[in-house]
Amino acid sequence: SQQGEEDPQALSIQEGENATMNCSYKTSINNLQWYRQNSGRGLVHLILIRSNEREKHSGRLRVTLDTSKKSSSLLITASRAADTASYFCATDPWGGATNKLIFGTGTLLAVQP
Amino acid sequence: EPEVTQTPSHQVTQMGQEVILRCVPISNHLYFYWYRQILGQKVEFLVSFYNNEISEKSEIFDDQFSVERPDGSNFTLKIRSTKLEDSAMYFCARLQNRERNEQFFGPGTRLTVL
Numbered sequence: 001s002q003q004g005e006e007d008p009q010a011l012s013i014q015e016g017e018n019a020t021m022n023c024s025y026k027t028s029i030n031n032l033q034w035y036r037q038n039s040g041r042g043l044v045h046l047i048l049i050r051s052n053e054r055e056k057h058s059g060r061l062r063v064t065l066d067t068s069k070k071s072s073s074l075l076i077t078a079s080r081a082a083d084t085a086s087y088f089c090a091t092d093p094w095g096g097a098t099n100k101l102i103f104g105t106g107t108l109l110a111v112q113p
Numbered sequence: 114e115p116e117v118t119q120t121p122s123h124q125v126t127q128m129g130q131e132v133i134l135r136c137v138p139i140s141n142h143l144y145f146y147w148y149r150q151i152l153g154q155k156v157e158f159l160v161s162f163y164n165n166e167i168s169e170k171s172e173i174f175d176d177q178f179s180v181e182r183p184d185g186s187n188f189t190l191k192i193r194s195t196k197l198e199d200s201a202m203y204f205c206a207r208l209q210n211r212e213r214n215e216q217f218f219g220p221g222t223r224l225t226v227l
Binding site (some may be wrong): 030031033035040041042043044045048088090092098099100101102103104105106 | 144146148154155156157158161163168169202204206208211213214215216217218219220221223
């Protein structure tokens with residue numbers, strides 16, 4: 001079965017710096033999504049990028065997708081202490097019948113004030 | 114933003130007991146999902162439910178698990194005889210738009226099996 005892997009597993013930066021997280025996956029996809037999870041809480045959808053897109057922006061978020069390398073990156077610019085959370089990529093496998101999402105292992109981001 | 118709610122927020126149970134986790138209230142949606150997240154691990158797909166039937170289930174979703182939509186709105190996950198390893202966060206999600214496959218997740222139920 002497909003597995004997503006994020007790196008780094010943990011990232012600690014200072015407020016105002018940029019944070020970059022990477023995700024790799026193994027099979028063809030319809031799209032890739034990034035979710036955020038605050039400690040012990042639910043998942044919040046951040047951004048979706050389709051398989052035919054290469055880059056997408058939403059506010060301080062920038063997502064890239066390289067389907068040839070089966071990888072994606074999430075960039076958070078001008079980070080804030082409130083950005084502290086776990087970030088997961090999730091893929092929608094191509095050919096899937098039910099739109100289940102396959103999640104990666106996550107990156108724990110800590111933004112120091 | 115559309116909401117998904119779940120009850121209870123935290124459930125503590127003894128091993129071997131039955132638990133029912135609920136997604137409430139939901140209306141006018143066709144696709145639902147249950148995921149689980151063991152502490153410190155990634156989110157795993159359990160089952161998808163379309164038009165009141167299971168459409169796909171994972172290896173995790175064995176005979177101890179079942180899903181229902183008993184009254185047309187609530188969406189439940191039942192674990193018949195809980196095991197210690199069932200301790201996890203359980204998330205309900207619904208599909209807002211199939212083409213985009215953006216899923217809206219509930220806040221989760223933390224299940225603790227003692």
